[in-house]
Amino acid sequence: xxxxxxEGAKADVWTRVETLDLTADNVIVxxxxxxxxxxxxRPGQHIGAAIDNTERAAALEPFFRELALIVIAFPTGxxxxxxxIARQLRERGFVGALRASGPLVSDQFPHALACGFxxxxxxxxxxxxxxxxxxxxxxxxxxVTYQRGYSYGAVTNILEQRRAARLAGVGNNV
Amino acid sequence: MYRYDEFDERLVRERVAQFASQVAxxxxxSLTDAEFLPLRLKNGLYLQLxxxxxxxxxxxxxxxxxxxxxxxxIADEYDRGYGHFxxxxxxxxxxxxxxxxxxxxxxxxxxxxxxxxxxxNCIRNVTADQFAxxxxxxxxxxxxxxxxxxxxxTLHPEFEWLGRKFKIAxxxxxxxxxxxxxxxxxxRIVRDAKSGxxxxxxxxxxxxxxxxxxxxxxxxxxxxxxLLAYLEATLRVYNLxxxxxxxxxxxxxxxxHEIGIEAFRALVxxxxxxxxxxxxxxxPQEQARxxxxxxxxxYQDLPEVSRKLEEAQIRDPELARFVEHNLFRHKRRGYTxxxxxxxxxxxxxxxxxxxxxxxVADLAEKYSFDELRVTHAQNLVLPYVRLDDVAEVYAALxxxxxxxxxxxQITDIIACPGLDYCSLATARSIPIxxxxxxxxxDPEKQKxxxxxxxxxxxxxxxxxxxxxxxxxxxxLEKKGVESYQITIGGDPSxxxxxxELLGPGLPAEYVPEAIDKVIAVYLxxxxxxxxxxxxxxxxxLDPFKAAFKEIADVVA
Numbered sequence: 001x002x003x004x005x006x007e008g009a010k011a012d013v014w015t016r017v018e019t020l021d022l023t024a025d026n027v028i029v030x031x032x033x034x035x036x037x038x039x040x041x042r043p044g045q046h047i048g049a050a051i052d053n054t055e056r057a058a059a060l061e062p063f064f065r066e067l068a069l070i071v072i073a074f075p076t077g078x079x080x081x082x083x084x085i086a087r088q089l090r091e092r093g094f095v096g097a098l099r100a101s102g103p104l105v106s107d108q109f110p111h112a113l114a115c116g117f118x119x120x121x122x123x124x125x126x127x128x129x130x131x132x133x134x135x136x137x138x139x140x141x142x143x144v145t146y147q148r149g150y151s152y153g154a155v156t157n158i159l160e161q162r163r164a165a166r167l168a169g170v171g172n173n174v
Numbered sequence: 175m176y177r178y179d180e181f182d183e184r185l186v187r188e189r190v191a192q193f194a195s196q197v198a199x200x201x202x203x204s205l206t207d208a209e210f211l212p213l214r215l216k217n218g219l220y221l222q223l224x225x226x227x228x229x230x231x232x233x234x235x236x237x238x239x240x241x242x243x244x245x246x247x248i249a250d251e252y253d254r255g256y257g258h259f260x261x262x263x264x265x266x267x268x269x270x271x272x273x274x275x276x277x278x279x280x281x282x283x284x285x286x287x288x289x290x291x292x293x294x295n296c297i298r299n300v301t302a303d304q305f306a307x308x309x310x311x312x313x314x315x316x317x318x319x320x321x322x323x324x325x326x327x328t329l330h331p332e333f334e335w336l337g338r339k340f341k342i343a344x345x346x347x348x349x350x351x352x353x354x355x356x357x358x359x360x361x362r363i364v365r366d367a368k369s370g371x372x373x374x375x376x377x378x379x380x381x382x383x384x385x386x387x388x389x390x391x392x393x394x395x396x397x398x399x400x401l402l403a404y405l406e407a408t409l410r411v412y413n414l415x416x417x418x419x420x421x422x423x424x425x426x427x428x429x430x431h432e433i434g435i436e437a438f439r440a441l442v443x444x445x446x447x448x449x450x451x452x453x454x455x456x457x458p459q460e461q462a463r464x465x466x467x468x469x470x471x472x473y474q475d476l477p478e479v480s481r482k483l484e485e486a487q488i489r490d491p492e493l494a495r496f497v498e499h500n501l502f503r504h505k506r507r508g509y510t511x512x513x514x515x516x517x518x519x520x521x522x523x524x525x526x527x528x529x530x531x532x533x534v535a536d537l538a539e540k541y542s543f544d545e546l547r548v549t550h551a552q553n554l555v556l557p558y559v560r561l562d563d564v565a566e567v568y569a570a571l572x573x574x575x576x577x578x579x580x581x582x583q584i585t586d587i588i589a590c591p592g593l594d595y596c597s598l599a600t601a602r603s604i605p606i607x608x609x610x611x612x613x614x615x616d617p618e619k620q621k622x623x624x625x626x627x628x629x630x631x632x633x634x635x636x637x638x639x640x641x642x643x644x645x646x647x648x649x650l651e652k653k654g655v656e657s658y659q660i661t662i663g664g665d666p667s668x669x670x671x672x673x674e675l676l677g678p679g680l681p682a683e684y685v686p687e688a689i690d691k692v693i694a695v696y697l698x699x700x701x702x703x704x705x706x707x708x709x710x711x712x713x714x715l716d717p718f719k720a721a722f723k724e725i726a727d728v729v730a
Binding site for chain 1: 206
């Protein structure tokens with residue numbers, strides 16, 4: 001597995017558990033165990049939740065303040081359901097880390113970032129073919145976007161730019 | 175028409191570079207073929223039976239003369255000297271080479287064109303009424319919101335990886351010329367009964383293909399400022415809840431059909447209520463900025479009637495026929511919208527040579543404020559022609575085999591590329607269209623038959639819109655032989671209807687005879703002034719079925 005964010009590859013400090021084993025400092029549990037895990041949490045310990053893309057943001061909403069990480073599974077690269085889940089989580093106020101996990105391609109990195117993801121967890125087969133440089137390149141390849149409310153990093157929002165030009169009194173072609 | 179600003183331009187240029195990078199990463203093995211496929215499709219590049227095909231977006235069917243001229247250049251230098259206009263008002267080049275595609279994309283970008291999202295599971299090129307801005311029956315020009323939707327849907331990060339394709343059509347007139355009800359989502363400009371304010375009726379869940387369904391009303395009246403937030407809510411519900419277990423059940427129409435329009439509406443309205451609208455919507459000044467590009471051209475004050483045209487028609491009965499069939503009533507006095515039929519007798523529907531493209535580009539410059547439209551019926555339109563100029567336009571068209579006077583007539587046939595090009599096809603479409611066109615070539619016969627549409631698809635995916643043809647023909651493969659099913663009664667307009675099957679499929683050579691039988695019933699039974707579809711509605715399927723059976727029995 002390769003973990004990466006907008007800065008590049010990063011170490012994974014999280015431990016994913018199948019059973020309710022809370023020995024590690026940062027533990028990712030399945031949604032079904034989340035309530036128990038949060039109840040048993042030690043002071044200073046961080047809990048994350050992993051969900052399939054059939055789950056909905058509403059199921060996690062009660063736990064937003066206690067959750068440090070949400071991992072959303074992408075079963076395939078071309079299944080974009082997780083993008084809408086991420087967007088909903090952000091719109092509903094989740095401020096912890098968001099991780100997309102699955103065989104994405106680097107061209108999807110900007111989509112994930114725009115929808116609120118912070119990091120990508122990539123299976124070895126994908127990571128081996130698509131080195132980190134390709135992901136960093138992909139993140140800044142299209143420097144402008146039309147969709148308001150989806151900007152990230154250095155990406156310029158076109159509608160905001162046009163509005164700023166109007167306010168500054170610069171006629172914009174018309 | 176709309177012109178790119180520096181941001182539109184930058185996005186398209188960066189997109190060209192991105193595609194070049196995707197091709198390079200496929201070649202060096204970074205991307206597998208399966209990973210490259212959706213990236214290639216989202217850039218309009220298909221692999222067909224004999225070659226790659228490149229599909230170029232013509233947003234809401236609006237085309238500038240210099241754009242058509244550039245398409246002619248690409249046809250000559252990088253294809254086989256012609257292009258094919260489709261039922262989604264795009265242009266396809268059928269003989270593309272992968273190595274040339276980045277160069278072609280650059281040439282397109284030079285004239286503010288692209289292939290973005292002309293294929294793949296994303297929001298496709300938005301389509302509109304071809305007479306937008308000029309139609310006599312228009313409430314409001316739909317092009318400004320079509321352009322707003324084009325921009326909003328372009329590289330939308332959340333909706334680049336939908337379960338299936340998503341097609342949007344807009345109409346601003348009382349008559350539906352955009353086949354709104356066959357779209358995943360339709361936007362109709364309407365007036366609020368109480369306030370009189372213009373806003374949008376939103377329809378959802380229409381589609382043809384193997385499960386034809388008419389779109390249903392999702393929202394009766396949406397205030398104009400909320401359009402993008404409402405589209406976002408609708409697409410989000412689809413992205414989250416649309417099926418992904420079966421490609422054939424993945425369109426939004428299946429979701430709407432399975433859970434019902436009320437349940438679907440509840441989901442959309444709940445999401446819409448939660449969206450921070452101020453964060454998502456375009457502000458009114460941005461809508462006004464776009465709308466300014468679609469201000470009416472510098473019309474002259476002209477009389478209602480052109481003596482010049484009337485006199486020319488008396489001298490030339492062929493011109494008179496062209497005027498009768500190919501002109502559309504304009505909202506401006508003394509002007510008309512001229513439809514250029516791409517359906518010459520015996521030709522391939524929607525095909526146009528590079529030479530014809532240049533001729534039409536010249537005509538647009540000289541007579542129609544540089545502008546052209548593409549229709550879903552695979553024809554072109556010069557939208558702003560002075561009645562005084564019609565005879566000259568006609569003469570120029572005629573010199574290049576572009577003056578066929580058959581718009582809306584039985585030889586104005588819609589046909590998909592079919593098995594001559596398409597790898598999905600189960601039968602050929604073009605030879606059927608050509609045979610029927612020749613069969614009904616006689617202008618007097620066409621005039622007698624009057625308004626009727628034939629639409630032909632070479633497979634169940636229905637690119638040829640056969641379900642909504644007054645006469646629909648579907649080509650299938652039966653035990654290794656092409657077999658054509660015929661439906662009648664389809665209607666793409668505001669009186670939308672899906673056609674009904676006449677009987678078993680027929681071999682290709684029997685199709686013209688079968689259509690003859692159907693037409694004969696109409697001619698024998700029609701009442702004064704009744705069109706084919708009107709007569710069908712009154713008579714029902716049975717008399718047509720009985721006539722069809724005579725042919726079917728011979729075949730069996």
